[in-house]
Amino acid sequence: MSIFTVASRYAKSLLDLTEEQGHLDAVKKDMDGVISVLKSNSELLAVLKNPIIKGDRKRNILAAIFDGKINSTVLSFFYLLVNKGRAAILLDIAQEFVREYNEEKGIVKASVTSATALSEGNLAALQEIIAAETMATVILKNVVDPSLIGGFTVRVGDKQIDASIAGKLGKLEKHFAAQGV
Known part of the structure; x- marks a missing residue:
């Protein structure tokens, strides 16, 4: 399955969930910030893409960066991505979320x-x-x-x-x- 297809499915799931919770606009703003952080920090991207680094370490890094700064649902979603071995495409998912949000709006x-x-x-x-x-x-x-x-x-x-x-x-x-x- 292509990265785009996987990213699109995860993004759509998060979009649907946050829309149900009534936090869609706030989460979109959070995702804009996440994209900015990820694009400006190549070392963070390298850590997320590195299969040798354990999931616990990746979750701790994401928590240190984003805990209290983004919606708790989004942070839990990131943890799910790490658990599923999808941390490497976190940036792709965030970008696809914003694209789908824009399309919906x-x-x-x-x-x-x-x-x-x-x-x-x-x-x-x-x-x-x-x-x-x-x-x-x-x-x-x-x-x-x-x-x-x-x-x-x-x-x-x-x-x-x-x-x-x-x-x-x-x-x-x-x-x-x-x-x-």
Whole structure:
């Protein structure tokens, strides 16, 4: 079974449980924090993925880091993952939980990459356009990449629109190469 399938099943179980308990929004916030901690600490990830380190040690480490800082249901869930030998995919499960939460709440993440930072007005206008197209609440992030020269690229899920000068120059170069010019 793939890691994605396993992560998705565990995430869905936690999502259903916390929704029943009425703690879904708080747990989502906790999971955002857990993802941040795990991504910023490669040593912790290495410990969780190491099959030589005993489950008791992994549970103690998770308790030391998260006890009193996250919902007790989430911490118990982490202990269950350790007991089941799934500590190695804790980050994957947390990310999948957030993705499923966003899907359930009708939230779409999008990013716009531009040569310079966009104004708040431009970001708001673009956010409205994406929201109208996707029929969802949009969380929009602006990434600055001077190599675009000008224009922008927008990514929503697995779709991308490239309206950058660098992208247009690349297409022109491919066209000329195909023509043998």
